[in-house]
Amino acid sequence: MNSKMRTVVNEHMDAIIEKWIELMKEEKGERFFHFMPQHLVEKTSREFTALMTSNINEGESALNDERLDDFTEKVIRFGWSIKFVNKAIDNFASVVFEMLEDQEVITEQNLRIFMGVFTGWINPLRESIIEAYAVKWEQTDTLQKVALQELSASLIPVVDKVSIMPLVGTIDTERAKLIMENLLEGVVQQRAEVVLLDITGVPVVDTMVAHHIIQAADAVRLVGAKCMLVGIRPEIAQTIVALGINLSDFTTTSTLRRGMQEALSLTNREIVEVE
Amino acid sequence: MDNRSSVEIFTEWDIVAARQLGRNEAKNSGFGTVDQARITTAISELARNIYLYAGKGKIEIDRLSTDGMKGMTIIASDEGPGIPDLRKVMEDGFSTSGGLGAGMPGVKRLMDDFKVESEVGKGTIITATKWLR
Numbered sequence: 094m095n096s097k098m099r100t101v102v103n104e105h106m107d108a109i110i111e112k113w114i115e116l117m118k119e120e121k122g123e124r125f126f127h128f129m130p131q132h133l134v135e136k137t138s139r140e141f142t143a144l145m146t147s148n149i150n151e152g153e154s155a156l157n158d159e160r161l162d163d164f165t166e167k168v169i170r171f172g173w174s175i176k177f178v179n180k181a182i183d184n185f186a187s188v189v190f191e192m193l194e195d196q197e198v199i200t201e202q203n204l205r206i207f208m209g210v211f212t213g214w215i216n217p218l219r220e221s222i223i224e225a226y227a228v229k230w231e232q233t234d235t236l237q238k239v240a241l242q243e244l245s246a247s248l249i250p251v252v253d254k255v256s257i258m259p260l261v262g263t264i265d266t267e268r269a270k271l272i273m274e275n276l277l278e279g280v281v282q283q284r285a286e287v288v289l290l291d292i293t294g295v296p297v298v299d300t301m302v303a304h305h306i307i308q309a310a311d312a313v314r315l316v317g318a319k320c321m322l323v324g325i326r327p328e329i330a331q332t333i334v335a336l337g338i339n340l341s342d343f344t345t346t347s348t349l350r351r352g353m354q355e356a357l358s359l360t361n362r363e364i365v366e367v368e
Numbered sequence: 369m370d371n372r373s374s375v376e377i378f379t380e381w382d383i384v385a386a387r388q389l390g391r392n393e394a395k396n397s398g399f400g401t402v403d404q405a406r407i408t409t410a411i412s413e414l415a416r417n418i419y420l421y422a423g424k425g426k427i428e429i430d431r432l433s434t435d436g437m438k439g440m441t442i443i444a445s446d447e448g449p450g451i452p453d454l455r456k457v458m459e460d461g462f463s464t465s466g467g468l469g470a471g472m473p474g475v476k477r478l479m480d481d482f483k484v485e486s487e488v489g490k491g492t493i494i495t496a497t498k499w500l501r
Binding site: 266296297301327328329331332338 | 401404
């Protein structure tokens with residue numbers, strides 16, 4: 094039964110691909126088949142169909158992992174969504190089914206058996222493609238988290254005794270911890286007397302963020318330095334007041350520049366123009 | 369109602385998603401940057417409360433327009449432990465989690481209308497509205 098199906102499918106491969114591309118072009122919002130160069134569509138479609146038929150050609154469970162990975166990677170690069178890939182699989186299955194009916198391989202009598210054959214063929218494929226997709230996403234997700242970690246909170250020594258920590262982006266519990274650690278370690282290491290925490294790039298300062306900042310400032314005071322909060326935008330100032338957060342324990346300025354001047358005067362220095 | 373959008377709160381990152389949604393909605397409704405910051409901060413507080421105390425819940429955002437008045441309502445709902453003493457949580461400086469205790473009274477000050485319904489063991493629904501003027 095299966096061998097007959099295999100021969101017929103292989104014989105009519107070109108017709109199947111053509112029909113499948115036709116079907117895929119009808120999908121709403123799909124740009125790949127419309128805008129990609131013809132040869133690329135052709136090539137990808139062939140790869141897809143080769144992948145789809147690999148486990149009827151090579152027998153069950155012979156789905157080639159490497160080929161699957163290659164294909165998934167490519168498809169993700171083309172920007173196919175998982176929904177679209179799923180649709181592609183559906184369409185392919187129905188094209189093959191119709192073709193087998195036309196060729197009278199599938200008849201009323203053996204319909205039930207073929208249903209089983211189809212399920213056994215399509216489902217593992219779908220599962221492995223979705224699986225490959227999910228793995229890909231998880232990898233991207235982890236990579237981005239690592240990248241974000243690396244971007245997080247470094248203390249920069251700008252001049253003697255003054256260091257700056259620019260904070261950019263959302264502060265969550267994990268980052269807050271990192272900020273605290275880097276801040277304290279850096280202050281000791283760089284022998285900073287004044288630390289400027291720049292929150293220009295922090296989109297929202299809510300009670301949690303404020304709490305973390307206050308704690309960090311307290312800890313900095315304990316190791317013998319002074320912490321200043323700079324880069325407070327007007328709208329942030331207003332929300333801080335509305336929230337009723339008390340920041341009067343440390344110096345705050347609107348911009349990093351003013352903070353820098355303040356820090357220099359605290360350490361008995363100033364910037365002068367050279368004649 | 370098609371003027372409603374919502375975010376489920378399960379993880380800390382959902383808080384970011386919720387306030388992103390709030391900021392966009394506020395911007396589209398025509399709020400200025402200060403009010404956008406107020407609304408975003410309020411959502412952040414409410415979403416964090418859900419995450420901290422109830423574990424999971426939902427932030428819904430409604431765009432309002434009644435009698436020529438336009439505005440935005442944030443509905444934060446959860447099926448968490450509920451709030452035993454409503455008067456206490458509205459006091460500045462009261463916190464059961466070692467925080468600043470400024471969240472709830474802060475949200476009330478950030479928004480125009482504010483309502484808490486809570487039943488111990490059943491959950492909490494907080495509704496807060498900001499009007500566009």
